[in-house]
Amino acid sequence: MITEIEDGMAARAFYLRNYRVPFTFEQIDSANQEKRILPGPKPLRCRFCDRGEPAVTFRDVAHAVPESIGNRRLFSAYECDTCNRFFGSGIENHFGNWSKPHRLLGGRIGKKGIPTLKGGGQTGWRIGRKGNRFEMVAGENADDRPFTPSEDHHVLVLTLPRDPYVPINVLKTFVKMALSVMPDDEFAHFGETRDWLMGEATDGEFIRNPSGEWVVATSTLADSFAIHLLTRRPDAPDRVPYSFLLLSYGIQRFQVNIPCPARDEMCEVDVPIELPPFPWPGAAGDLVHAGELDLSGCERMTGDKAQVTYRFETVEITEPVQSRAAGGQAD
Numbered sequence: 266m267i268t269e270i271e272d273g274m275a276a277r278a279f280y281l282r283n284y285r286v287p288f289t290f291e292q293i294d295s296a297n298q299e300k301r302i303l304p305g306p307k308p309l310r311c312r313f314c315d316r317g318e319p320a321v322t323f324r325d326v327a328h329a330v331p332e333s334i335g336n337r338r339l340f341s342a343y344e345c346d347t348c349n350r351f352f353g354s355g356i357e358n359h360f361g362n363w364s365k366p367h368r369l370l371g372g373r374i375g376k377k378g379i380p381t382l383k384g385g386g387q388t389g390w391r392i393g394r395k396g397n398r399f400e401m402v403a404g405e406n407a408d409d410r411p412f413t414p415s416e417d418h419h420v421l422v423l424t425l426p427r428d429p430y431v432p433i434n435v436l437k438t439f440v441k442m443a444l445s446v447m448p449d450d451e452f453a454h455f456g457e458t459r460d461w462l463m464g465e466a467t468d469g470e471f472i473r474n475p476s477g478e479w480v481v482a483t484s485t486l487a488d489s490f491a492i493h494l495l496t497r498r499p500d501a502p503d504r505v506p507y508s509f510l511l512l513s514y515g516i517q518r519f520q521v522n523i524p525c526p527a528r529d530e531m532c533e534v535d536v537p538i539e540l541p542p543f544p545w546p547g548a549a550g551d552l553v554h555a556g557e558l559d560l561s562g563c564e565r566m567t568g569d570k571a572q573v574t575y576r577f578e579t580v581e582i583t584e585p586v587q588s589r590a591a592g593g594q595a596d
């Protein structure tokens with residue numbers, strides 16, 4: 266435990282001396298409904314396709330972070346309707362499919378409420394969540410059930426199926442969030458990143474630095490998330506990548522490297538960069554999983570599964586039609 270605290274302090278010092286935080290936003294709870302709309306240039310110009318009116322329109326509100334993770338408050342004025350639809354019907358669908366199991370477990374309320382998962386047809390299994398209570402229907406076919414209970418039903422190993430997705434498009438959704446929130450003077454360095462984001466080519470070679478992910482036991486409040494952008498200080502003493510996106514919602518924490526060829530030139534040297542993981546406040550004692558997040562794959566993933574073990578404080582079982590579990594916490 267002492268090592269953990271010392272590691273955390275060393276990591277905090279590392280990030281403080283190497284990075285500044287040009288953007289930060291936290292949606293803490295549903296009590297504060299005030300929208301923050303990041304203002305664009307006048308006349309409006311789209312940050313992503315570099316077009317203005319009348320070539321494109323700016324009628325719809327553009328979520329700076331997807332609504333699916335619970336964003337109700339953070340918008341940008343400089344994403345045109347064409348690009349909004351381009352992202353919404355493209356990369357954000359991949360992000361949605363990839364993130365769905367953890368959004369269900371973390372109780373994220375999207376446009377259609379907390380997602381549910383089901384399979385096996387009419388008599389199949391189903392997992393839903395209402396507040397802090399999970400409802401699980403075991404279904405008739407024990408073979409395709411995505412959860413295995415312990416004998417007393419208090420511990421469940423969940424192996425939740427994901428709909429097909431392309432990993433690099435999930436990564437592009439994180440990059441799109443970062444480009445959406447960064448101030449103009451930072452965006453000026455990210456032209457190549459914007460071109461890569463908007464391009465058809467899914468180029469895994471563009472990704473040079475690792476990203477990280479954490480899963481914690483306790484969900485943040487249903488409507489909350491936090492996003493922070495880190496960029497390297499001009500006087501940074503260590504050799505570090507230029508930019509990271511930090512995103513926290515539900516039971517997940519992400520540290521995603523945002524490629525910036527114009528500022529990452531010092532990373533070209535053939536020596537691996539050593540980075541301590543970002544010291545998320547409060548995560549150490551609550552950790553279920555920590556590891557590298559590799560989203561550089563360009564192949565469509567089918568049959569991918571997310572595995573999480575959950576321990577339930579109280580369980581109610583209804584036979585024979587369905588079994589239920591309540592008051593859960595990841596283990």
Ligand SMILES: [Zn+2]
Pocket residue numbers: 311312313314315316321344345346347348349
């Ligand atoms: Zn546009």
